[in-house]
Amino acid sequence: MEQSNILWVDFLANATRLLDANKMKELIEHAQNCKITHLVVDAKIPYGFTTYPSQFAFHVSEMKDEQYKRWEGRDFLQEMIEHAKGTGLKVIANVDVFSEGSGINKEGMVYSKPEWRVTLYDESFSNMPTAMENHNDPTIFVNPIHPEVEAYELSIIQEIINHYEIDGVVLDRCRYPNIYGDFSRLSKEKFEAYIEQKIENWPTDIMTVEHKKPVFGKLFPKWAEFRANNIKNFVKKARNVVKTKNTDLIFTVYVGSWYPLYYNEGVNWGSKTYQPSFEWVSDTYCTAAYAEEFDFIMTGCYYPEVTIEEAKNNQRPANWYSVEGAIEMSKEVINGQIPVIASLYLKDYQDNVEQFLKAVKLCKEQTNGVMLFDTIYLEDYQWWGEFERFIK
Template sequence: MSFTFNENANILWVDFLANGVRLANENEQLKLLENAVHTGITHLIIDAKVPFGQTTYPSNYGYHISSWSDDRFIMWEDRDFLDEFLTKAKKYDVKVLANMDVFSEGTTASKDGIAYDKEDWKVTFYNDAVSSESNAAEYKDADTIFVNPIHPKVEAHELNILKEICMYDLDGVVVDRCRYPNVYGDFNELSRKGFERYIGETIENWPEDIFTINEEKAIEFGKLFPKWTEWRANNIKTFVTKARAIVKDHVPLFADYVGSWYPLYYSEGVNWGSESFKPNLAWTSDTYHVSGLAEQLDFLMTGCYYYEVTKEEADKNGRPDYWYSVEGAADISLDVVNGSIPFVASLFLKNYQGDPEQFRKAIRMCKEKSAGVMLFDTVYVEEYNWWDILKEELK
């Protein structure tokens, strides 16, 4: 039941929201598997729970993908995508991992998702701690609604779904959106009391002692912000630790997908680095490293989501820093993980639309710098007809 992560992995992500209608045709599922194996893909990641909270299998806890009010995925009614795909995949030499979008539970576009039935689960944003207007979205006008990671019922809900996913014959489980929506959440009373317990004192000025927003709408860190970021990251680490225990009882591999922009990752409230990595940034406490969660994973994928491949290109194109490039993002990922686990540099294929040569360069850089490459997403491989490129670069 156990195997170590293949450190020359070619991983292809299959986002259900983008591919689910096409893959409702079971011949398309077979076609995907055949193309993947033919081009050298070693791992496929398929969605078990999508960014708006719906599951692609029948769940006792979540809402099935066919329940969407706009009938977008009605063709999946009474069907189990995980079972269908995994049954077919057994005949192919490829590992299949299931992705779970963790703390995202609704969509503003159609008001679907469990967050609309469990209003007290929703994230409360900074301004809402004062003005009480909230939709709990990831950012202004975003579709994705987030729930509070430390709400006991939220944690129980997500872990129950994870247990269901682990009952399938999978090679691994990936968690995504296992984080806060952004720096503005969560600021409800549950979070305030939890943070006060963590620091052992009552907050004098709430929420201003965490941060304030100036006239230019920029954040100015308050005296408690470094401990706040540590506390938030520890909350995510606590969940990931519990999730790991569940996964590793049933499934060989456990992984996380995060953004590579570590110097700005206080916004997401996750320390995806090693406990041995001690950052010295304006927003980190002296003990921030205790929140590092890398050691809980078998491998980590970091989104190196830049058109520029080299650090030289980033500098030439006026990027703010070297890590605004695939190479730089990989370098900072290596520093932060600090040799604790393998990491896989990950590409957003839409960045290279119309520029297949830059895409090739990006693949090569990922494979040179990391334990492989992760390609997001299958829909762009299909749209740009890039299967031949994958075969040439991955084989």
């Protein structure tokens, strides 16, 4: 895989500015000048709404927030595709998979289909963060193994590749919300079938919670493997949908780079050739690894510290709490099986363009490119010029 410069265009962040078609055109021009190779364009956002008119999902203009109502009758995905046409930019449609509602505005598919909603270990944990990088995220998740959920999410992917001239699909939030979901009766039954035994003490044989922190029970390693296999099974079906349509379509994924903590999200994004040795890992955890299902992987190296040395100086708990350390972790876990593209959260470098460019340089030197999240920060920080000069 050649070096890729990937720019993410998050709908929620950019919706107001990109109402103006001239701003879309301007964005594409900036991207070309900055040698961007791929644009990631939101097709389905974290609250489950689609940016295009869907047969299955609610449109973003149906959200309660007034700024999004102005998108009524418009197709963000198609408009971005049109502006990118003929430029050489590849457009990858982003699908936020298992996130289907906003807890703030009480909206989204999960409110129409409450039976899909993730059942938490304890409902008092409903305000727990959904992921490490989203501490205040109001996103509500659905249970990945609910058969209606699986069919619905696959139908969205099918719809997108059937109706849009895109170059590929990226999965985001293709995971559980956190370690506290899903503890439904369905998950219990499926897990018992998976381990071929009845659970004596549910859910304490899996884990207990003390001082708002999980304490692993005797079944937790198999539970972590079970959850990761559930996500892998969906990924394999999603890949089949995409590649059956066209084998040349890109099929990729975004994950957080913090692999030692990713059991929280119920995902083993490593290679099946990699067997980690953490306390929560079963002997067969590598069977739940899904890296080989993708053409490449984008791992979020979301740290203000660029080097391992900086992380040590700032007394971070581990080396991988840095862009350099996160890259090393990502490459170790992927084990050379697919290309790795290190990803940066530009807000980490606010008021420090030199640190941002230092991070980009490292990503490009040590992985197959860089993914920038998100466009809005290049705009707000007025970094287009600096980035263009750097990249040339």
